[in-house]
Amino acid sequence: MQNGDHVRNDNGHSFSHPGLILPTQSVQNQIHELAKTLPPPRKQNTACDACRSRKVKCNRLPGEDKHCLSKNYPCTHFVQQATSEKKRSAAARRPRNISTSSRLASGTPISSRLSSSSPISEHNTPPWFKAAFGPWNSGRIQSYGGLSMQSTTPTLLHHLFAAPESDSTFMFKSRSSSGYAAWGDMASKLEDEAFRAEFALDLVEVYFQIVHTRLPLLNPLQFRARLNLQATQQRPVIAKQDEPLHPALIATVLAWGAKFSEHPLLVADRDRNGGQSLLAKALINRTRELAESLKVHRIPNTNHVVISLLIEPLQCQDPRLDNGNIDLIGAGFHGFWLTSGIRNLLGLQINHKSVMVLIKDPEARGTMIFAWWMACLSDAFSSFYYRRKPMLDDDDYDIDFYTADQNAQETTDPTAPSPREQLEGYYQAAHALARISRTIARQLWRPSTDQDGIPLDSVLSYISDLSKWRDAHLSKVGVPPNLEANWDFVSAVSACASDAQYHVTWVALFFAMDEFGIRDDAFTPSSINQVETAKRKVMEEALQASLRIAALKLDPAVMHVSCINAGNFLARLGRPEVFQCIKALEQYSYAYEETKEHAKEISREYDAALQKGPNNFHEMASAISPSSRAFPAEIMSVDALTNGNGKHHGNTVSPFL
Structure with missing residues (x-):
């Protein structure tokens, strides 16, 4: 195992590349484990037994006795009061939402409740705030x-x-x-x-x-x-x-x-x-x-937010729910725990800047802000990678980016950006790319697109947005042309993640265009020419992106999807660089079982391409040129690969990944 087995540093990491905007580990690693109690109980059904049994609306009159007598029924109020607690404790558990758990174990629901009945406490703090940030081990918890x-x-x-x-x-x-x-x-x-x-x-x-x-x-x-x-x-x-x-x-x-x-x-x-x-x-x-x-x-609880966000990537990340392997059927990406983490964050109202200021502990506040942006970015990227509607919109939050303390010690290099500026720049770049992914996902993964194709205007807009992001951010957050001698593991992983997230977007966009096609409502010679030009542009970018991803030593936690998409693309073209993706997937198959299946599938796709030429293309077949296929003698080294903005990269990050 080379991925950090001998790397252990709980302190901040050095970062000497000018303008490289990456988070420092010492700032991100802070957490204050605050506890939980339950939110106030929801309002119970107060209809009388008679109305409930007849399934009619219960228009309650003043006084329990008068209400029942008006319907010629004996009053059931006292019977309800005597039996309601027993009914609640004996009720069966409600069905859960879908989860990736292979076995759903039964249990007894947690029964603790907040004692406060006022919406605002004596310290002007809403009950949900105490529920989220109070001691979690103070209530009655059943086993x-x-x-x-x-x-x-x-x-x-x-x-x-x-x-x-x-x-x-x-x-x-x-x-x-x-x-x-x-x-x-x-x-x-x-x-x-x-x-x-x-x-x-x-x-x-x-x-x-x-x-x-x-x-x-x-x-x-x-x-x-x-x-x-x-x-x-x-x-x-x-x-x-x-x-x-x-x-x-x-x-x-x-x-x-x-x-x-x-x-x-x-x-x-x-x-x-x-x-x-x-x-x-x-x-x-x-x-x-x-x-x-x-x-x-x-x-909704701070501990539960962290747990949910850690469980999600722990599981199978295969985009296919049924991949043919009987051991992995139904074990694909569901996004259940990511969605749960976002719901918990929304329940805590972490998306409101006005609520964040109520968290006085700077460590707890920093943890929640970091968790929010991790969930926000993951929601956007996963919706694009796994073809799902994103849960969040741009107007669902107004909190600031996760930044270093403005009173933190500044770097000794006056020309280098401060830690706060580095973090702000890093999140600005990641958020800008996430918004592009979110926009593409909302357009591509809808039934009308599946039926009619991707509108030409949308394709041109995506090409423009990705090109602008590359020019503005990639040189700052991607892998730099020359890795410094003191460039550490954390910095390398962060740069590879940013680099791969940008490049895999081109590959995923190519596959979507190949599957759905481009919808051209004008049918004029100029528009037809635009369609073919857009296809060739996306094809060229996807090829360069796949070669770029294959050239990096791939990391399962941050480049999992990138490796799979790039491998599939290169295999269909018969490019020998695909073996770098296959090797990377096989290397981590002991930890991620689905990567072994993907490696086998990519290898079969490559063998078929060698026999038949570039195959398994549909709507994008016209954009595949003979020059897209390389031979072993023409394999591009990392030194010859560009990062998509015309700047050549020197060394790989193999010492770190």
Whole structure:
């Protein structure tokens, strides 16, 4: 594993390339784990039993007795009062929205409620604000499968690392050594509590070495301090800054660590199961089930926002819900947890600048602002990549970009931009590209486009918008022509992500035009010429973009979709550069099972193109020129590749990725 296994730096990273606008890790890594209580209960149905049974509108008259007597029924008010609580506690759980969890475990709903009945408290703070930023472990929490919000970390580990045959119930009554056989020869060691604690610490360290550098939503020092592995009956009462971590957050971090860890237990598990870790898969499933049981997807809360945004990329990122692999059927990208995270953010009203100022803790405020922009950008890009309608619009938020403290220490180089200017520039570039992706997604993934094609005016507008973004931002946020000697891992990953997000947009636009075609309502010679010119332009940009993506050492967490799209495009053209994409996908197949299937599919597509020439093109076939296909002797090196704006790039980022 080369992706940061030996890189560990919780402090800020150096960044010496002039004008390169990237976030610093020290600023992004702050989080203040605030807790939760539930929002006020919703208004219950107050119709009387008689009206409810007859299914008619209950026009209540003053006084319960008069209302019932006017209908010649005995008053049911007191009966309702006596039985309503019993009915609520005995009611079956409502069906959940779609989730990628392979097994939906049943449980008991959380029953805690806020005691405040006034819409505004004595400190002029609305109840939802206290619900979101109050202590989460102060209310009555019912248990789920032996786990609750008050469960100790050793108890949580006991459940998460239970033998695989216990998955169906999430209730672990026996822990026989034979039950661990499916996870390899060393898995039986998970019966020992001390080994479980040691194993968990290893997974946590892997998370912060590999995942945290790409998704900096947690504070490493605070997380380690609050990870209580002492076997006590109840969670200890400790200082606010050291409050126990949310159980679902711990499970999520462990599941991420299991994806990339080279622990001997996981190596043996992969060796036994064809390169895939069944323990890692089980942790993902159990993490989702635990998060669902603790209402992470329902209750607006700062912890729940972070958990949701970390669970989403943990899962399968295949754009196809049914990809032919029986083990992956239905496991494609649903966007359930991303949508849940956005709903939680909207429930907290984080999209309002006036609400953000109410969060006095600068770390908590910074975390929520960063989480908002992470969710906002992910919603825009995923809607384009996975052909879905975006959840957010441009006018859904008015908060500022996530920036460094204006009182933070400035750089010693007077010519270099300040940390605040760097972050503002980075988010301006990312947000501008996200708005383009959002606009394209709203036009392309609608039934009328599928039926009639993409309007010519829209295609010309997309070409213009992407070209303007390239000229304004790519040289600042993309991979620079010459990597500096002290260019660190975090900077490399950030630059590759920005670079790939721009280039893959051209490739995805090409595939959409190839599938839907261009709608030309004028049918004049000039408009027909415009259509062909637009096709050739998008074809040229998509080819250069695919070569650019293939030249970079690809990273699964930030260039997953880019690698797949570029590989498919190059394979259809019969370009030998496709092997760089295939190699990258195979390299990470142990962590992302779907990448192995994509690598095989891309390889088959390439073999077909070698035999038949560039094939599998439809509406864009007229734009494919003979020069689009290269031979092995003509493979372009990274030195010869452009980044789309005419500037050549020198070295790769292979030392970092």
